[in-house]
Amino acid sequence: MHKLNRIAISVGLAMGLASASAVAEAADRSWRMATPWSGGPWLERDAQLYADRVNQLTGGSIEIEVFPGGTLGGALRVTNTVKAGVAQISHNYINYDYGTDPTAALLAGHSSGLTPEEFMLWMYEGGGVELYEEFRRDVFDVVAFPCAILGTEIFLHSNKKVETLEDFQGLRLRTSGAWAELASRLGASTVVMAGGDIYSALERGVIDAAEWGSPEMNRPTGFQEVAQYVIIPGVHQSGGFLECQVNEDTWNELSEEEQEILRLAGKLTVFETWLASSFADLDAYQELVDGPNEIVHLDQSFIDTIYEETEKWEDEYAADNEWFARVLESQRGFKDAMSRWPEYRLPMGGIER
Incomplete structure (x- = not known):
């Protein structure tokens, strides 16, 4: 083509x-x-x-x-x-x-x-x-x-500190799409709302947390002004x-x-x-690091659980949807090929200078 x-x-x-x-x-x-x-x-x-x-x-x-x-x-x-x-x-x-x-x-x-x-x-x-x-x-x-x-997005702007799967239980979370399904399966209480409503919902305590975009995309929303914690990495939308x-x-x-x-x-x-x-993300994220918010890193065991649940979710849809199965097979084949990448390529931004 x-x-x-x-x-x-x-x-x-x-x-x-x-x-x-x-x-x-x-x-x-x-x-x-x-x-x-x-x-x-x-x-x-x-x-x-x-x-x-x-x-x-x-x-x-x-x-x-x-x-x-x-x-x-x-x-x-x-x-x-x-x-x-x-x-x-x-x-x-x-x-x-x-x-x-x-x-x-x-x-x-x-x-x-x-x-x-x-x-x-x-x-x-x-x-x-x-x-x-x-x-x-x-x-x-x-x-x-x-x-x-x-x-890669920010995992959460949150008024509740989330590090583990246990912390995620019952979290009133604004999200959408596939992550709304997966987050619910992982124990969150998901809410779908328009982007323009997120700020006031966080400010008034209608929701505990929200995911939206990358540091650059989130900067003008002001979520960091009404949510204490910035939780990373954005494994829900890498x-x-x-x-x-x-x-x-x-x-x-x-x-x-x-x-x-x-x-x-x-x-x-x-x-x-x-x-x-x-x-632009570099500068926007640095503002968060330098600002009053607390940067929180997800526990690796929680990240692993997210990936495990994602694979289960993928397999379920692939069993009933031919298009889903075709695209998933292609992506998984590519991921297998990429598994050798760390053997000969240096990580971006991960080397001390």
């Missing part, structure tokens, strides 16, 4: 055509991009970056206008907005469609232990991106591919992806070269967002 030589030729031509002839043909297509995001880096950086790269690589023949969540349809129903043609394209989180098919959790990222870097390797060299596009077309009738990376979806009719109107360029723009912005978000 991904013909690298043709991509290289297409990109070279696209860049070269950013000249008078390309300008004359600019904005042949004006697309609307639906998103779930009301603001922040996912809207203002990641979605806009993809739109800019498409415009650049097509020599201006496709212009994409990015819309905040809720302006083109339901913020959590972006897939329907694209499928119906209200928007030609989206910037989305596949896990919002978890209720339709839990395979979405494997492709979005869950408590599998795959880091962002491992996820990228599996996606682009281990067959993940082909499975991703085939799954979206088969089950949801949209064309989709990764176009941004998700960093890495993952955001996606771009294209309406099938819109996609079929494109030439094969244009389709390849849209995919390439996604791959490029995955790399660029990995650079930007990883670097």
Whole structure:
């Protein structure tokens, strides 16, 4: 599906055509991009970056206008907005469609232990991106591919100190998706609520704890102001992806070269967002370390229990869902191959200098 030589030729031509002839043909297509995001880096950086790269690589023949969540349809129903043609394209989180098919959790990222870097390797060299596009077309009738990376999240912003499985029992936890199921199985009392409601719920004691995103994503929420403990590592979401979806009719109107360029723009912005978000996380996490919050590390026995429960959960869904089984088999095969990695590669950030 991904013909690298043709991509290289297409990109070279696209860049070269950013000249008078390309300008004359600019904005042949004006697309609307639906998103779930009301603001922040996912809207203002990641979605806009993809739109800019498409415009650049097509020599201006496709212009994409990015819309905040809720302006083109339901913020959590972006897939329907694209499928119906209200928007030609989206910037989305596949896990919002978890209720339709839990395979979405494997492709979005869950408590599998795959880091962002491992996820990228599996996606682009281990067959993940082909499975991703085939799954979206088969089950949801949209064309989709990764176009941004998700960093490792903070496990909890919490008003209750959590280190062990025992501490987790009865915790009133705001979460969503696959982790809502797994956390319940591990003894938490889970609550699903919109991101905009989390701050006040923590402040008023409606919930004990919440998970949301990486240090960069959590910084502007102010959760650290109303929750004493910052609990790490984010084993519930060790890495993952955001996606771009294209309406099938819109996609079929494109030439094969244009389709390849849209995919390439996604791959490029995955790399660029990995650079930007990883670097921003360093500064955001340092603020937490230097601030008044207490940093709490999960006990290894609790982490091991999370991974054991995750495997049981995966096996249960794989037994009844062919797509889930296909993606899980691919990811587990990749993880087996990666088991040799520590033998010859140094850990990132783990060497004393």
